[in-house]
Structures are given as C-alpha cells and as structure tokens.
Amino acid sequence: MPQPVVNTLREIQVFLEGNPTEIVTIFVEDYVRTPQGLTRVFNASGLSSYLFPVSRMPRNGEDWPTVDDMVRRNQRLVVFTSRSSKEASEGIAYEWNYVVENQYGNAGMIADSCPSRSESSPMNTSTRSLVLMNYFPTNPNISEACVDNSADLITMMRTCYTATSRRWPNFIAVDFYQRSDGGGAPVVVDEANGHLTCGCDSIAYCRANATFGTCDIPVLSPPPPAELSPTGRAQDPSNHSFISRPLRFHWFILTILAGLIWL
Numbered sequence: 001m002p003q004p005v006v007n008t009l010r011e012i013q014v015f016l017e018g019n020p021t022e023i024v025t026i027f028v029e030d031y032v033r034t035p036q037g038l039t040r041v042f043n044a045s046g047l048s049s050y051l052f053p054v055s056r057m058p059r060n061g062e063d064w065p066t067v068d069d070m071v072r073r074n075q076r077l078v079v080f081t082s083r084s085s086k087e088a089s090e091g092i093a094y095e096w097n098y099v100v101e102n103q104y105g106n107a108g109m110i111a112d113s114c115p116s117r118s119e120s121s122p123m124n125t126s127t128r129s130l131v132l133m134n135y136f137p138t139n140p141n142i143s144e145a146c147v148d149n150s151a152d153l154i155t156m157m158r159t160c161y162t163a164t165s166r167r168w169p170n171f172i173a174v175d176f177y178q179r180s181d182g183g184g185a186p187v188v189v190d191e192a193n194g195h196l197t198c199g200c201d202s203i204a205y206c207r208a209n210a211t212f213g214t215c216d217i218p219v220l221s222p223p224p225p226a227e228l229s230p231t232g233r234a235q236d237p238s239n240h241s242f243i244s245r246p247l248r249f250h251w252f253i254l255t256i257l258a259g260l261i262w263l
Contacts, residue, residue, distance in 0.1 A: 013045050016077065023071070023076045052077060052079075057093055096120060100122070100123050102120075109137060113159065115163075123164045132173065145176035145179040145180075149180040172189060198213070
C-alpha cells in the first residue's frame with residue numbers, strides 16, 4: 001500500500017541508529033518538484049545527520065573514503081538523485097556524475113552483453129567511480145527468479161566486469177533476492193566484495209591484515225575411496241546397494257556447487 005516516503009526513511013533512520021557500523025545507499029527515482037522537497041523529508045525523518053556530503057564525493061573516478069572513515073565521521077547514508085538540479089540546490093548527489101549502470105529489464109539480461117542504460121555514461125567510463133549492475137526482467141516474475149538469481153547472475157556479473165574495464169559492481173539490483181537455486185544473490189555479493197576488498201573470489205577468503213590477493217581458500221575434500229570386495233578388488237559401482245548410491249550422488253552435487261562458486 002502506498003505511504004508517505006518519510007515513513008520508509010524513518011525505518012532507515014532506526015536501522016542506522018541501531019547499527020552504528022553499517023552504511024546505506026539510496027537511489028532516488030526523483031519526481032519531487034517542490035523546492036527543497038527532498039531536503040524536508042530527510043530532515044523530518046532524522047536522516048540528514050547521517051548524509052555523506054557531496055563535497056567529499058570523488059568527481060573523476062578517484063577512490064572513495066574507506067568504510068572506517070565514513071563510520072568514524074558518522075556519514076553513513078549515501079543518497080543519489082536522478083535530477084541533476086538537486087545537487088546544486090539541495091546538496092544531493094546527481095547519480096550520473098558518479099555511477100555507471102547497465103541496462104535494466106529484459107534488454108539487460110542478454111547473454112554476453114552488458115550495455116549501459118541510456119542515462120548512464122558508457123560502462124567503461126573511468127571518471128565514474130561506482131558501478132551498479134542490474135539483472136531483473138522488465139516484468140517481475142517470481143517463478144523465474146530462482147534461475148535468474150543463481151548461475152545466470154554470476155555470469156552476468158563477470159560479463160559486466162569485462163564491459164567496465166575490469167571493475168566489479170558496487171551495487172547489484174535483482175528481483176526477489178531471497179530466491180535462488182543455490183547461494184543466489186548473497187553469494188554473488190560475496191564474490192564482488194571479495195574481489196573489491198582483498199582480490200579473492202569471496203569475501204569469506206579475505207585474510208585480516210594481509211596484502212591484497214592473499215586468500216584463505218578452503219581445500220575441497222577428496223572423493224571417497226572405492227569400496228573393496230572381500231577379495232581386495234574395487235567393486236563395480238553398479239553393484240552398490242541402493243543405500244550407498246545417494247551418498248555418492250550427494251558428494252557429486254556438492255562438488256558441482258563448489259565449482260560454480262569458483263568459476
């Protein structure tokens with residue numbers, strides 16, 4: 001049910017207040033034409049005190065401040081607007097000065113293709129320091145979301161990595177993020193964060209206080225040994241009992257999933 005935007009902003013304010021090390025980014029599809037309209041709702045919600053100032057945003061592709069710095073200064077809310085005038089009039093950053101974004105909807109889900117949306121600079125524009133990757137159909141489809149949010153999403157992220165001149169996405173937009181066929185959007189986010197943070201294939205592989213590219217990669221268990229017959233010879237798998245086959249099958253499935261994460 002539609003409700004005043006200030007109600008949603010207050011929920012974000014409660015979250016930031018209760019989680020003092022978290023950072024939130026809001027992209028506003030802006031239809032507010034009232035002068036200072038956005039500023040008033042941010043003030044009313046209590047979020048203005050958390051805003052990351054436009055004056056500190058890198059203009060030419062330079063690095064952003066670290067998370068630790070943003071937390072220390074309590075500038076933990078980054079807001080982008082789709083209206084260019086708001087940057088000068090209200091101090092709210094105009095998205096396309098800082099972000100490149102690929103095409104959303106069906107046109108953005110074509111294999112081996114990661115075109116920019118019309119408002120964005122080309123995906124390989126180095127003077128835009130942030131990358132937003134979309135991967136969702138034009139019409140939301142909950143029955144297809146499990147497929148979209150799994151291996152296909154990982155493949156698209158790697159396609160867009162190439163299109164952006166080897167940059168991993170800072171933001172990933174999907175439908176029904178909790179649905180997947182194994183890992184899903186959280187695994188893709190972990191992979192992107194791993195590459196961005198420490199140069200590893202997952203954030204889980206990052207080693208504290210280590211040089212970039214130093215990874216703690218878990219060692220996969222070897223396959224189970226062949227079963228021996230009373231004569232000491234390996235048995236033909238076709239002679240396995242019905243009970244033993246699911247165990248071998250489960251190990252095979254786990255190997256495939258690990259392989260998908262490593263691709």
